[in-house]
Amino acid sequence: MNERYDFQAIEMKWQQRWAQAQEFAAREDSTLPKYYVLEMLPYPSGALHIGHVRNYSLGDSIARFKRMQGFNVLHPIGWDAFGLPAENAAIKNEIPPERWTMDNIAIMRKQCLQMGWTYDWEREIATCRPEYYRWTQWFFLQMYKQGLAYQRKGTVNWCEQCQTVLANEQVVEGCCWRDGTLVIEKELEQWCFRITEYNEQLLQDLDQLEDWPEKVKSMQRNWIGKSVGAQVTFPLADTQGDGLDIFTTRLDTIYGATFVVLAPEHELVRGWMDDTQSSEELSRFVKAIRRQGKALRTAEETEKKGVFTGHYAINPFTRERIPIWIANFVLMEYGTGAIMAVPAHDERDFDFAKNYDLSIRQVIQSQDQDAGPDLEQAFVDDGVLVNSESFSGLSSEVAQKKMVEYAQAQGFGEAAVSYRLRDWSISRQRYWGTPIPIVHCQKCGAVPVPEEDLPVKLPKVETIQLGQSPLATIPEFLNTSCPKCQGKAQRETDTMDTFVDSSWYFYRYTDPQIDSAPVRDEAVRYWFPVDIYIGGVEHAILHLIYMRFFTKLMRDLGLTGFGEPVKRLFTQGMVLQEGMAMSKSRGNTVSPESVVREYGTDALRLFIQFAAPPERDLDWSDQGLEGCSRFLKRLWRLLHRIVEEMSPDATASSVSREELSEPGRALQRKLHQTIQKVTNDLERIRQNTAIAAIMELLNSIYEYADREDQPDPAMLKEVLKTTALLLSPFAPHFAEEMWETLGQAERLTFAPWPVFDPELAREEEVKIIIQVNGKVRSRVSALPGISEEEMQTLALDDQKTKAYIEGKTIRKIIVVPQKLVNIVV
RNA sequence: GCCCGGGUGGCGGAAUUGGCAGACGCACAGGACUUAAAAUCCUGUGAGGGUUUCCCUCGUGAGGGUUCGAGUCCCUCCCCGGGCACCA
Numbered sequence: 041m042n043e044r045y046d047f048q049a050i051e052m053k054w055q056q057r058w059a060q061a062q063e064f065a066a067r068e069d070s071t072l073p074k075y076y077v078l079e080m081l082p083y084p085s086g087a088l089h090i091g092h093v094r095n096y097s098l099g100d101s102i103a104r105f106k107r108m109q110g111f112n113v114l115h116p117i118g119w120d121a122f123g124l125p126a127e128n129a130a131i132k133n134e135i136p137p138e139r140w141t142m143d144n145i146a147i148m149r150k151q152c153l154q155m156g157w158t159y160d161w162e163r164e165i166a167t168c169r170p171e172y173y174r175w176t177q178w179f180f181l182q183m184y185k186q187g188l189a190y191q192r193k194g195t196v197n198w199c200e201q202c203q204t205v206l207a208n209e210q211v212v213e214g215c216c217w218r219d220g221t222l223v224i225e226k227e228l229e230q231w232c233f234r235i236t237e238y239n240e241q242l243l244q245d246l247d248q249l250e251d252w253p254e255k256v257k258s259m260q261r262n263w264i265g266k267s268v269g270a271q272v273t274f275p276l277a278d279t280q281g282d283g284l285d286i287f288t289t290r291l292d293t294i295y296g297a298t299f300v301v302l303a304p305e306h307e308l309v310r311g312w313m314d315d316t317q318s319s320e321e322l323s324r325f326v327k328a329i330r331r332q333g334k335a336l337r338t339a340e341e342t343e344k345k346g347v348f349t350g351h352y353a354i355n356p357f358t359r360e361r362i363p364i365w366i367a368n369f370v371l372m373e374y375g376t377g378a379i380m381a382v383p384a385h386d387e388r389d390f391d392f393a394k395n396y397d398l399s400i401r402q403v404i405q406s407q408d409q410d411a412g413p414d415l416e417q418a419f420v421d422d423g424v425l426v427n428s429e430s431f432s433g434l435s436s437e438v439a440q441k442k443m444v445e446y447a448q449a450q451g452f453g454e455a456a457v458s459y460r461l462r463d464w465s466i467s468r469q470r471y472w473g474t475p476i477p478i479v480h481c482q483k484c485g486a487v488p489v490p491e492e493d494l495p496v497k498l499p500k501v502e503t504i505q506l507g508q509s510p511l512a513t514i515p516e517f518l519n520t521s522c523p524k525c526q527g528k529a530q531r532e533t534d535t536m537d538t539f540v541d542s543s544w545y546f547y548r549y550t551d552p553q554i555d556s557a558p559v560r561d562e563a564v565r566y567w568f569p570v571d572i573y574i575g576g577v578e579h580a581i582l583h584l585i586y587m588r589f590f591t592k593l594m595r596d597l598g599l600t601g602f603g604e605p606v607k608r609l610f611t612q613g614m615v616l617q618e619g620m621a622m623s624k625s626r627g628n629t630v631s632p633e634s635v636v637r638e639y640g641t642d643a644l645r646l647f648i649q650f651a652a653p654p655e656r657d658l659d660w661s662d663q664g665l666e667g668c669s670r671f672l673k674r675l676w677r678l679l680h681r682i683v684e685e686m687s688p689d690a691t692a693s694s695v696s697r698e699e700l701s702e703p704g705r706a707l708q709r710k711l712h713q714t715i716q717k718v719t720n721d722l723e724r725i726r727q728n729t730a731i732a733a734i735m736e737l738l739n740s741i742y743e744y745a746d747r748e749d750q751p752d753p754a755m756l757k758e759v760l761k762t763t764a765l766l767l768s769p770f771a772p773h774f775a776e777e778m779w780e781t782l783g784q785a786e787r788l789t790f791a792p793w794p795v796f797d798p799e800l801a802r803e804e805e806v807k808i809i810i811q812v813n814g815k816v817r818s819r820v821s822a823l824p825g826i827s828e829e830e831m832q833t834l835a836l837d838d839q840k841t842k843a844y845i846e847g848k849t850i851r852k853i854i855v856v857p858q859k860l861v862n863i864v865v
Numbered sequence: 866g867c868c869c870g871g872g873u874g875g876c877g878g879a880a881u882u883g884g885c886a887g888a889c890g891c892a893c894a895g896g897a898c899u900u901a902a903a904a905u906c907c908u909g910u911g912a913g914g915g916u917u918u919c920c921c922u923c924g925u926g927a928g929g930g931u932u933c934g935a936g937u938c939c940c941u942c943c944c945c946g947g948g949c950a951c952c953a
Contacts, residue, residue: 253869253870254869254870255869255870255947255948256869257869258868258869258870258948258949259868259869259947259948259949261868261869261949262867262868262869262948262949262950263948263949265949265950265952267952267953269953286953287952287953288953289952289953290953301953337951338950338951339951342951344951367951368951369951369953370951370953371951371952371953373952374952374953375952375953378953379953380953381953382953386953387866387951388951388953389953391951392951458952458953460949460950460952577947577948580948581948647890650877650889650890651877651878651890651891652877652878653878656871656878657946658877659876659877661876661877661891663890663891663892664876664877664890664891666891667889667890667891668890670890671890673904673905674905677905720881724881728877728878728879728889728890729878729879729880729888729889731889731890732878732879732888732889732890733888733889734889735888735889735890736888736889739889807885809884809885811884811885811933811934813933813934814884814932814933814934815934816884816885819885851933852933853933854884854933854934856884859884860884860885860934862884862933862934863933864933864934
């Protein structure tokens with residue numbers, strides 16, 4: 041008797057068969073409906089961690105489900121292979137980053153196969169291969185041509201630990217996203233992508249992403265940070281110059297603008313500092329602020345400090361002469377780097393005015409109260425204008441419109457919009473990345489490498505030394521000739537941010553072989569959009585905004601015809617241990633390998649999908665895993681018991697309801713209800729409840745099989761076959777084995793997904809809930825299709841119910857068809 | 866401060882539309898099998914109470930509201946998680 045569930049043998053057996061058959065290689069076929077399941081590609085860090093297992097098992101359950109439903113499924117995988125950890129490992133272990141990376145890919149690829157994930161390995165990509173990064177460089181050149189890639193000298197975020205520049209998106213609370221090192225400012229020449237060119241589209245198009253989590257959309261909206269307001273020019277009072285531009289979202293408060301504040305980095309300030317008449321105090325203050333790190337300067341608890349410049353501007357509305365100050369709380373990067381200060385109606389300006397005894401003038405009055413004598417704090421809400429000449433009496437909203445019109449007519453202002461989103465700084469002063477295809481020539485300046493010369497290959501290195509840009513130390517790479525004048529020139533030695541590599545990889549999957557273009561039009565047209573994209577929420581404003589940017593760029597380059605690449609985004613939760621993130625330093629990690637060794641892949645896959653809804657964090661539990669393993673063993677035992685008991689002639693595979701006894705019909709009903717539930721749950725990505733439904737079904741099968749009176753063998757076989765089908769997205773090896781044990785010749789992977797029959801799923805009798813005054817008092821059975829009148833009669837005749845309504849007047853009876861009667865007394 | 870989530874037994878979590886709160890699993894308790902244990906199987910398991918095959922009361926963060934009926938809808942508040950933040 042083959043009783044023991046030998047998961048190792050079973051899993052190996054099916055993995056080998058799947059690999060031989062190449063069953064999961066996708067073919068373009070316009071006669072079939074397609075489904076593109078994508079998971080965020082992993083960084084080859086060494087071995088799969090439990091978070092990968094959750095992410096990819098979820099994706100695989102969807103891929104398998106859709107495949108069985110008859111979709112032509114594209115389910116690819118690749119490697120986000122460039123990046124710092126490879127370089128750090130190279131420094132530590134003195135091995136080439138390429139070898140470290142390729143070794144890791146080999147390990148992780150093997151693990152993917154051991155997990156039974158159905159990837160199309162013919163489409164595997166690695167972003168560090170020249171055939172791939174050639175096109176990353178090509179994108180750079182296209183952007184350069186369009187003016188969307190440009191070089192800028194300026195202040196950048198610098199991580200001392202990583203020895204490189206970071207994009208704004210990679211700075212989290214003033215620290216490096218990777219290692220938490222405090223980010224410092226540095227002046228550097230940098231390549232940037234003009235993502236701000238697309239800020240309005242990136243914002244607007246979020247509205248069409250109906251199947252994206254609200255959370256991610258709101259994070260992106262916050263990050264783009266659009267503010268609508270006005271730009272107004274304040275003429276300088278006694279100095280030469282064009283005047284001072286300020287941005288405000290509260291033009292209605294401008295009559296209360298009693299001074300102006302500049303950021304210390306403002307260009308006017310530079311001029312004034314050079315002025316011999318400028319005060320010592322001014323220079324000292326500016327230098328002190330600029331020395332201070334941004335994190336400290338922008339901390340909320342930092343006191344508002346400033347200094348008077350000695351200069352004045354004219355408020356164009358009041359025509360008053362008002363002082364110009366410099367302060368730490370005004371930032372150069374936002375708006376125009378200058379503000380009009382309205383202390384009566386802005387908390388920051390209020391604090392500042394109190395500190396330096398500047399005048400405060402109320403110009404907005406709350407709608408429901410009279411103007412108080414003295415403001416004790418800023419009144420920041422909208423209201424009605426006062427002390428504002430002809431605008432007095434208007435509401436804030438109306439006044440803003442009229443005042444913009446007025447400013448525009450007078451020629452000193454206009455409506456304006458400001459965004460928080462900054463251009464994407466992509467230069468990295470490191471080795472292991474895509475080389476930037478630019479040559480620096482003494483005569484011609486920065487010259488792009490001609491497209492036909494791509495790829496600019498990354499030279500091989502044996503080891504890497506810390507503290508230098510490796511590419512600058514390799515003469516064969518560095519020295520070249522200028523593509524324009526053929527003179528001596530040097531290559532750009534920075535490489536690209538790895539987020540550039542991953543901004544377009546999912547397009548490449550549609551045809552990873554093509555070498556005449558980054559993508560092939562028909563392939564993209566067939567497979568796109570991505571039907572579902574699964575990954576962690578930590579990329580909500582990194583990868584997921586860059587990827588949307590690239591999609592718009594590709595559309596504008598004429599490569600594709602759409603603006604959004606992903607129809608449905610699914611952000612899965614993290615795997616925690618006792619409520620805390622797993623980390624090597626904390627020593628609370630769970631190794632997928634050892635779990636697989638002890639319980640098998642199927643038990644792990646089942647547990648990780650059962651323990652919590654996919655979008656929520658999941659607390660790891662050895663006992664929960666044990667429970668799932670128990671479920672598989674229990675099913676195994678039942679399967680073999682039934683197969684052995686079954687006489688050979690009992691293999692008729694169809695069961696008609698008429699031939700079944702009542703318990704058999706009940707099981708058939710449960711089966712069809714389960715098919716319906718599992719199918720719906722998979723569409724909704726509620727794998728946890730889908731699995732719970734299969735567990736319930738198994739409980740029902742046991743109940744039926746253990747009956748004294750001859751259970752119907754054909755019914756048992758049918759229910760087990762369907763159980764195998766339903767289980768296959770979650771525990772595929774087990775399901776295949778089960779399918780084979782039940783005598784099925786063809787492969788389960790492409791067997792059609794079961795369809796539920798509403799006729800068979802329908803209850804033979806309905807349970808009617810009887811309530812009195814909204815409280816459940818009784819339950820009675822009735823035949824389906826019972827009329828409302830009959831239900832009422834049934835309720836009123838019910839013995840239990842009678843006790844509650846006796847001697848009381850019935851005021852009203854509510855009947856919910858087939859479900860409930862509520863008697864109000 | 867602003868913007869998104871979320872709060873249900875001892876625990877993870879169920880409950881597409883307002884209609885039996887607690888599915889499924891874990892843990893726990895009792896029992897069966899066993900010399901014993903493991904494994905397995907059966908039973909019970911929100912709280913409190915009663916006249917204990919059964920029945921009652923309370924119960925989904927707090928308070929109020931809408932409704933015949935609210936975990937679900939509305940208002941106010943509290944707590945937890947996440948994002949943004951001296952952003953003008």
